[in-house]
Structure formats: structure tokens, C-alpha cells
Amino acid sequence: METQFSLDACNQLIQQLQIPIVDLNDLEKDVSTQLDLLFQDTNVPILPNNDDVPYEKLDFTHVLQICGRNLSIIEQILKGLLQKIESDSYCLSHSLKASCGKCIVLAAQYSNQEREWCTLPASRTALRVLSLLLQPVGEVTGWELLEGKSRKTQKKEEEISINFDSIGSAQNSEGSMSDKSHNYRFGSSVKSLLSYISTHFTKALWKNDPGCQAVLMWLLHALCHDDLSKHIGYLMPGVLLLLDDWETRHKIPALKALLYIINNVAGSELRCYGRASVIYEAAKHHIYSRDPDLLDAAYPTAIAAATVLLQDSSCAHSAQLSAPEDVLSLLLRDMAFEQRLDLRSVYAACLPLALAAAGVRSLRWQAEVVQVLCSYITTYEGPSAQDRLNALKALQVYCEHCWSQAGRRRDDLLKALLQLVYSCSAQGSLQVQPQVQEAVLQECRKCVQLVMHCKPDRDPHVFTGILSLQLPPALQVNLTRVFGEFDPHRDT
Numbered sequence: 001m002e003t004q005f006s007l008d009a010c011n012q013l014i015q016q017l018q019i020p021i022v023d024l025n026d027l028e029k030d031v032s033t034q035l036d037l038l039f040q041d042t043n044v045p046i047l048p049n050n051d052d053v054p055y056e057k058l059d060f061t062h063v064l065q066i067c068g069r070n071l072s073i074i075e076q077i078l079k080g081l082l083q084k085i086e087s088d089s090y091c092l093s094h095s096l097k098a099s100c101g102k103c104i105v106l107a108a109q110y111s112n113q114e115r116e117w118c119t120l121p122a123s124r125t126a127l128r129v130l131s132l133l134l135q136p137v138g139e140v141t142g143w144e145l146l147e148g149k150s151r152k153t154q155k156k157e158e159e160i161s162i163n164f165d166s167i168g169s170a171q172n173s174e175g176s177m178s179d180k181s182h183n184y185r186f187g188s189s190v191k192s193l194l195s196y197i198s199t200h201f202t203k204a205l206w207k208n209d210p211g212c213q214a215v216l217m218w219l220l221h222a223l224c225h226d227d228l229s230k231h232i233g234y235l236m237p238g239v240l241l242l243l244d245d246w247e248t249r250h251k252i253p254a255l256k257a258l259l260y261i262i263n264n265v266a267g268s269e270l271r272c273y274g275r276a277s278v279i280y281e282a283a284k285h286h287i288y289s290r291d292p293d294l295l296d297a298a299y300p301t302a303i304a305a306a307t308v309l310l311q312d313s314s315c316a317h318s319a320q321l322s323a324p325e326d327v328l329s330l331l332l333r334d335m336a337f338e339q340r341l342d343l344r345s346v347y348a349a350c351l352p353l354a355l356a357a358a359g360v361r362s363l364r365w366q367a368e369v370v371q372v373l374c375s376y377i378t379t380y381e382g383p384s385a386q387d388r389l390n391a392l393k394a395l396q397v398y399c400e401h402c403w404s405q406a407g408r409r410r411d412d413l414l415k416a417l418l419q420l421v422y423s424c425s426a427q428g429s430l431q432v433q434p435q436v437q438e439a440v441l442q443e444c445r446k447c448v449q450l451v452m453h454c455k456p457d458r459d460p461h462v463f464t465g466i467l468s469l470q471l472p473p474a475l476q477v478n479l480t481r482v483f484g485e486f487d488p489h490r491d492t
Contacts, residue, residue: 010034010073017080024084028096031081035074035099042070044109044117044211054247055210060117067110067118071125074103078132078142085145100146101192104133108193108218109211117210134184143189184222193219194234201238213242213250220257229265236261236275243282248294255283255297259304267308280305280323287330292342299350302327307357324357325364332368341381348376348390355397363402370409373398374416380423385436388420392443399450407455414451417444421482425475437478444482 013030016022042063047055057064078100107130109115113123133142140149186193193215200212216238223231239261242254258279262270270276283302289295306323321329331354335347355362355369362369376391395413399406406413423430424440432440471479 032096032099039102057116067122108215259301262304276308328354348387351394377416403454
């Protein structure tokens with residue numbers, strides 16, 4: 001069927017839906033037909049089978065031109081359909097509900113404007129379509145109205161006035177998808193989504209069907225905690241297929257999706273069915289990479305999965321190397337002699353997480369931890385000082401969890417902190433912005449307090465005379481702020 005014919009028929013159908021005297025029974029077949037035609041015309045195309053060539057924007061020229069228009073037509077048809085149902089209490093046939101289910105699939109494909117086949121207007125319209133069908137207005141969602149659910153509450157017999165034109169008006173003005181702001185209630189519509197994923201997201205087809213990939217990732221993040229736990233068996237295999245691909249643009253979203261699963265499904269359930277071990281091994285395999293973007297997603301996922309595994313009661317009194325310790329040892333090995341600044345930034349950001357996950361077990365690598373911390377604290381990486389700030393946070397985590405032994409390396413740590421204060425107070429090429437200097441000095445002061453309290457027999461003379469030296473005024477002020485609390489002669 002030609003697109004022009006479909007467009008004319010849809011415009012005529014929208015006008016008929018707005019006429020009160022027209023019976024929905026006479027329009028049901030036309031509505032189902034036009035929704036199916038719109039789905040076929042707008043659905044993200046299945047690409048030729050070529051695993052060695054990644055897809056790009058040019059592969060979606062057709063849908064890029066028509067997606068905004070067709071989604072707007074779908075929105076108008078659904079609004080008219082829901083208004084008809086609300087006024088006539090009409091229950092749809094199975095075929096028309098299936099066509100409406102395809103509209104959810106189509107809107108999910110275009111809900112993220114960053115996709116190669118999507119535009120900003122199309123993304124905004126897609127989000128409005130999803131809100132129209134899945135967000136509750138009063139007591140019911142649009143999908144529940146399609147199923148014939150009563151629009152009356154149990155307490156009041158008065159009708160709920162639903163303004164369908166206002167639904168979706170609170171969407172982000174930039175058109176980006178913010179899953180946490182949605183309050184979707186899927187009901188039976190999740191069956192059509194899962195059926196679509198099961199049919200299209202197979203090992204042989206998924207690489208050539210990017211639209212199904214978008215539906216999978218959208219559904220995983222849009223489900224509430226209980227529904228995600230219930231349907232994780234349908235979603236997780238597809239995520240693992242994405243992770244096994246050679247393209248980084250598939251691996252990174254897959255790792256973030258696995259992290260989302262860990263954070264939103266009960267750890268006991270993940271351990272019971274062995275999913276925590278699968279996620280851990282899959283993420284751990286990627287921390288050997290040298291791609292900073294991939295590592296930035298792999299380390300948090302591996303650490304989170306390792307934390308879930310450590311909560312197993314069988315690991316409570318085991319002397320064997322735990323999963324968090326394994327990740328920490330690999331991280332420290334990579335950090336020790338790394339020269340690339342982009343990788344050092346990723347490692348420094350992940351070190352506090354790894355130390356917190358390992359907890360007191362970090363004592364196994366006390367020497368390596370202190371060596372890495374001193375190296376990163378004293379190395380200038382740029383005016384933002386983000387790596388040094390992350391190293392200071394890691395030092396705080398280490399002192400909090402390993403306080404019983406952290407004081408033994410007190411002198412080395414204090415020397416590194418003193419050198420950091422000096423470099424942050426310097427002028428010229430090592431100079432940092434005032435707000436950055438303020439943040440560094442605050443974190444340094446916290447670290448000094450923790451390090452000094454980690455050693456029971458504190459030496460009162462460790463800072464003797466440090467504030468009486470003839471130093472530049474700026475450095476003198478900063479030293480007083482950080483170390484003045486522990487100088488016994490600061491008042492003399």
C-alpha cells in the first residue's frame with residue numbers, strides 16, 4: 001500500500017472519529033487497518049545481513065523522513081479512539097487491541113532521540129503516545145480503557161474526565177527519555193512487547209533488527225521492580241547477546257542494562273537462579289579491555305555483581321578470594337603503572353567503589369593500595385584535579401574500612417597529602433581553579449583526620465614545626481587549614 005494512500009485514509013479516519021454520531025463498530029476495521037499500515041511504514045527496517053559493517057544514519061533515510069508525521073497521525077487516531085471508548089463504553093476486538101499493541105512497540109523504537117533513525121520531534125511524539133496508553137489518568141490507563149475497564153472509581157460513581165490532549169504535556173522539553181520520570185502501568189500490554197522481543201531478538205536476527213534492540217532496552221528500564229523481576233527471564237538473554245557483540249556501542253548499553261538489573265532485582269533472586277554469577281563473569285571479561293568508555297561501564301557492573309555474590313552466606317567465613325577482592329586486585333594491577341590519562345581517570349573513579357565492595361578484605365593488598373593512592377594523589381593530571389579528588393575519596397573509604405591497619409602507612413600517606421597541598425597552592429602551569437582548590441583542600445583535611453585517627457598511639461610531634469616554616473602566604477594558609485588541627489605548637 002502506498003504511503004500517500006495511507007495518509008489520505010488516516011486523515012479521513014481522524015475526521016470520522018471526531019464525529020459523535022459515528023458508531024465505533026463501523027470504524028473498527030478501518031482503525032485496525034490504518035494502524036497496521038502505519039506500523040509497517042514506520043517500523044525500523046531490518047537491515048541486510050552483514051555483521052562486519054555497522055549500521056549508520058544513511059541506512060534509515062526513509063523512516064527519518066516520515067517518522068515524525070506518522071507518529072503524529074498515530075497519536076491523533078489513538079486520542080480519537082480513546083475518546084470514543086470513554087463516551088460509548090465500547091470494548092475493542094482482539095485484532096484492534098493487537099494493532100494498538102503495535103503502536104506501543106513503534107513508540108518504544110522512537111522514544112530515544114539519540115537513535116540513528118529518530119528525530120527530536122518524533123521522539124517527543126513517541127513519548128506522548130506511550131504516556132497516552134500506559135500512564136494512569138485517574139484510575140485507568142489508556143490501554144485499560146481499550147480493554148474495557150470501567151472509568152469509574154470504586155468510591156465514586158461519577159465519571160472521570162480524561163483530557164487526552166493534556167497527556168504527555170509534562171514531557172521533557174528537550175525530548176530526551178527520562179525513564180525515572182515515567183509511571184507506566186503496562187497491564188496485559190507487556191505480553192505484546194515480550195512476544196515481539198521473543199520473535200525478533202534471536203541470535204540469527206537481532207544484529208539486523210536495531211528497532212528490536214531499542215524496544216528491549218526501553219522495556220527493561222520502563223518496567224517497575226516487580227514486573228522486571230517477573231519478566232527478567234525474557235529480557236536478560238537479549239542483553240547478554242548485545243554484550244557478546246564486537247561493537248562497543250552494543251556492549252556499553254548492555255553493561256549499563258546489567259547494572260540496572262542488579263540494582264532493581266533482589267540479590268537473593270539473582271543468586272538463586274545463578275544470574276548474579278552470569279552477570280559477574282560477563283562483566284569481568286570486559287575489564288581487560290583498553291577502551292576507557294567500555295571500562296567505565298564494565299567496572300561498576302562487575303563490582304556491583306561481585307557485591308551481590310559476596311552476600312551469599314556461604315562466603316561469610318570463607319578464606320578464599322572473594323569476587324570483590326578479585327576485581328580489586330585486577331584494578332590495582334592496571335592502575336599501578338598506567339600512563340594513559342584517560343585510563344587513569346577511569347581507574348581512579350572506580351577505585352572507591354572497589355574498595356567499598358571489598359571492605360576489610362582490602363587488607364590483603366594494603367601495600368598495593370597505599371602505593372597506588374600515593375601515586376595518584378601526587379600526580380598532576382590537569383586543572384580539574386578529578387583524578388586526585390577520586391583518589392582522596394578512595395583513601396577515605398580505605399581508612400573507614402581498614403582503619404585497624406591503615407595507620408601503619410601513616411607517614412607515606414601524610415607525605416602524599418602534603419605534596420598535594422603544595423601542588424594545589426602553586427602558581428603557573430600547576431595552578432588549579434579556586435573552586436577546585438577548595439574541594440581538594442576539604443578532601444585533604446578529611447583524609448588527614450582519618451589517617452591520624454587510624455593510629456591509636458598518635459605521635460604529637462609528627463607535624464611539629466610544619467607551620468612555622470617560611471613559606472609563601474598562600475601555601476601557609478592552605479597548610480594551616482589542612483594540618484593545623486594536629487600541630488601541637490599552632491597556638492604558640
